[in-house]
Amino acid sequence: MQHTTIAILGGGNLGTAIAHGLHSTGDYQPENIMVTRRKMHDVEELTQKGMRVLTNNQQAVATADIIILCVQPKQLFGLLQDVKGALSVGKHLLVSTITGVSIGEIEAIVGQDLPIVRAMPNTAIAIRESMTCIATKNASEAQMKRVESIFNVMGRTLRIEEELVAAATVLGASGIAFCLRYIRALAQGGIQMGFHAEEAQAIAVQTCRGAATLILEGGRHPEMEIDKVTTPQGCTIAGLNEMEHNGLSSAVIKGIMTSYQRIANIQK
Ligand SMILES: NC(=O)c1ccc[n+]([C@@H]2O[C@H](COP(=O)([O-])OP(=O)(O)OC[C@H]3O[C@@H](n4cnc5c(N)ncnc54)[C@H](OP(=O)(O)O)[C@@H]3O)[C@@H](O)[C@H]2O)c1
Numbered sequence: 166m167q168h169t170t171i172a173i174l175g176g177g178n179l180g181t182a183i184a185h186g187l188h189s190t191g192d193y194q195p196e197n198i199m200v201t202r203r204k205m206h207d208v209e210e211l212t213q214k215g216m217r218v219l220t221n222n223q224q225a226v227a228t229a230d231i232i233i234l235c236v237q238p239k240q241l242f243g244l245l246q247d248v249k250g251a252l253s254v255g256k257h258l259l260v261s262t263i264t265g266v267s268i269g270e271i272e273a274i275v276g277q278d279l280p281i282v283r284a285m286p287n288t289a290i291a292i293r294e295s296m297t298c299i300a301t302k303n304a305s306e307a308q309m310k311r312v313e314s315i316f317n318v319m320g321r322t323l324r325i326e327e328e329l330v331a332a333a334t335v336l337g338a339s340g341i342a343f344c345l346r347y348i349r350a351l352a353q354g355g356i357q358m359g360f361h362a363e364e365a366q367a368i369a370v371q372t373c374r375g376a377a378t379l380i381l382e383g384g385r386h387p388e389m390e391i392d393k394v395t396t397p398q399g400c401t402i403a404g405l406n407e408m409e410h411n412g413l414s415s416a417v418i419k420g421i422m423t424s425y426q427r428i429a430n431i432q433k
Contacts, residue, residue, distance in 0.1 A: 167192050171315070172229035174222055174244055176200035179262055180235035181211060182291035186319035188214050189293060199225045226251040231315070233284075234261045234271075238431050241266055245274040252279060258308055260284050260315075264334050265431035268302045268327060280304040282312045283330050286320070287338045295320030296340075298333035335424040343420065348373055 171187065173180045184200050187193055195215030201222050202208070208218040219225050226232055226248045236244050241263050252259070252275055259281045261271055268281045282304050286297040297316040301309060309324070316322045325333055348369050355365030379390050395402040 170197040170229045171231045172199045172225040173233045173235055174201050175236035176202040182288050184211055184216055186290040186293055190318040201225050222248045223251045231258045234263055238263050238265050249275045254279055265428050280308050285330055285333045285338055287341045290319045293319045296337040297322045298325045300325050300327040300330050331428045335421055339424050
């Protein structure tokens, strides 16, 4: 059991997902997981599990070792102004999940040389299946290992350069939505062929899980697994080619690049 106390500032979609993920590991005392938000609603599930929900950020920061920032980018400035007086070098490790806000920008607001790590998880963190990319400019190796140990139990982590955090946001965090939309499209095709919606979804979801697991466990390039399914002149290659003629890969790449360009314009 870890004795670390974690304060998640901003208990929205991602903040609560992280809280549930941390709780489900069993590695933390539930009361050592704190979540803050300004309005006390949608917090019953957290409090029922023994986690603490507060409206006072300074109070949460005062008792925490690790602070995870989970507010919207435009809410960050106000939040940091609120807590910066309670932050202290040597005690706190700051982890920011905020899209589009650099370590330098956070440093400029808090005004002290705190170790700061940017972490880009996704909402699958609630079920311990996140892909979390982490980056730093000034955290020590020991501090990075600490952050890794938090996120490793809730999925996989990858260390990246800070310059790639925006790309990681699109591929890993927005990527959840991209994958889910593909699953929905598969299911819609299934319905048109005669399955009920629940049956079509069950087949689509398990098939996507199987495809991902083949790559995760086999470590091969996706095209090598595709080759095993595409019988010459068969139905799979006919369907795949039709999808590509309609721009499947191109649409995905273009969508990713549009999201990536949008990140640079996110309002802070
Ligand atoms: N969702 C994702 O998949 C994902 C993935 C990676 C990164 N991110 C990043 O994570 C951040 C949060 O995203 P989200 O989707 O979780 O947003 P969200 O659902 O809007 O959550 C933000 C939460 O912050 C709370 N909040 C705002 N100001 C606060 C303050 N001063 N003190 C305490 N709590 C405050 C809000 O609750 P009250 O209004 O009640 O205060 C709200 O619950 C964003 O910067 C996003 O870019 C999200």
